[in-house]
Amino acid sequence: xxxxxxxxxxxxxxxxxxxxxxxxxxxxxxxxxxxxxxxxxxxxxxxxxxxxxxxxxxxxxxxxxxxxxxxxxxxxxxxxxxxxxxxxxxxxxxxxxxxxxxxxxxxxxxxxxxxxxxxxxxxxxxxxxxxxxxxxxxxxxxxxxxxxxxxxxxxxxxxxxxxxxxxxxxxxxxxxxxxxxxxxxxxxxxxxxxxxxxxxxxxxxxxxxxxxxxxxxxxxxxxxxxxxxxxxxxxxxxxxxxxx
Amino acid sequence: xxxxxxxxxxxxxxxxxxxxxxxxxxxxxxxxxxxxxxxxxxxxxxxxxxxxxxxxxxxxxxxxxxxxxxxx
Numbered sequence: 359x360x361x362x363x364x365x366x367x368x369x370x371x372x373x374x375x376x377x378x379x380x381x382x383x384x385x386x387x388x389x390x391x392x393x394x395x396x397x398x399x400x401x402x403x404x405x406x407x408x409x410x411x412x413x414x415x416x417x418x419x420x421x422x423x424x425x426x427x428x429x430x431x432x433x434x435x436x437x438x439x440x441x442x443x444x445x446x447x448x449x450x451x452x453x454x455x456x457x458x459x460x461x462x463x464x465x466x467x468x469x470x471x472x473x474x475x476x477x478x479x480x481x482x483x484x485x486x487x488x489x490x491x492x493x494x495x496x497x498x499x500x501x502x503x504x505x506x507x508x509x510x511x512x513x514x515x516x517x518x519x520x521x522x523x524x525x526x527x528x529x530x531x532x533x534x535x536x537x538x539x540x541x542x543x544x545x546x547x548x549x550x551x552x553x554x555x556x557x558x559x560x561x562x563x564x565x566x567x568x569x570x571x572x573x574x575x576x577x578x579x580x581x582x583x584x585x586x587x588x589x590x591x592x593x594x595x596x597x598x599x600x601x602x
Numbered sequence: 603x604x605x606x607x608x609x610x611x612x613x614x615x616x617x618x619x620x621x622x623x624x625x626x627x628x629x630x631x632x633x634x635x636x637x638x639x640x641x642x643x644x645x646x647x648x649x650x651x652x653x654x655x656x657x658x659x660x661x662x663x664x665x666x667x668x669x670x671x672x673x674x
Contacts, residue, residue: 397656401655412612417621
């Protein structure tokens with residue numbers, strides 16, 4: 359839904375003191391609530407399925423790259439935002455859209471911390487490792503598996519070599535941005551007996567840290583603490599080359 | 603019915619366009635919201651599309667909130 363001529367406008371319901379302010383805004387006054395809404399840490403949630411070129415049914419929870427990418431640009435541009443927390447609970451989805459988000463996060467100059475809650479499966483793995491520091495909840499899981507496609511890329515069937523190259527892009531991104539070795543990642547990707555009638559591995563919290571995929575076990579509290587540390591480091595001029 | 607295929611479900615059973623046409627992304631008080639039309643001049647907030655955590659605390663944009671809706 360791009361902005362167009364029949365872009366609807368909304369007026370908030372009349373209720374409580376907040377709406378007094380809303381009414382003032384409608385009269386063309388300055389934006390009062392914006393003042394106390396400033397925060398130095400913003401939060402990006404990657405939920406549901408990562409949507410590619412095909413719009414998924416409306417009932418699906420999706421993360422759309424056309425939403426996420428402008429938000430990342432805005433975060434990079436806004437001087438008041440000092441850090442970004444990325445929260446993942448995704449089943450994966452479109453490889454190229456996922457990699458695009460991961461690359462954008464990796465190239466942010468501001469400190470970024472990711473937490474995997476619930477699941478960060480499939481293409482969620484590169485997104486989780488793209489941040490400066492990554493956390494995983496103890497019960498959260500990440501499924502590592504080979505790239506599966508319908509074989510249709512840009513509308514035409516692709517060769518096996520094309521898919522293989524695509525997979526190589528994922529592997530090289532993950533190994534570059536985390537401490538896992540290529541051999542170990544491939545071993546997890548192609549191992550048998552873990553997934554029903556499929557190859558791959560379901561890596562649970564502690565194991566993800568053990569393999570070097572994720573930096574630490576933790577939740578929101580530890581992630582915020584780490585993010586504040588990174589922000590402080592960057593302010594003190596030491597954050598020139600943050601690990602990973 | 604079980605379909606043994608690698609073709610994604612949404613390609614086999616495309617969802618009707620109506621569901622998408624009911625959804626809009628609008629901006630209210632500087633906050634991007636995903637809304638769904640629920641009736642004449644009324645819509646429901648489906649999702650807050652913001653990275654600012656404070657926007658999620660604003661009662662006026664809680665998901666599920668019904669708001670009057672006018673086409674301009």
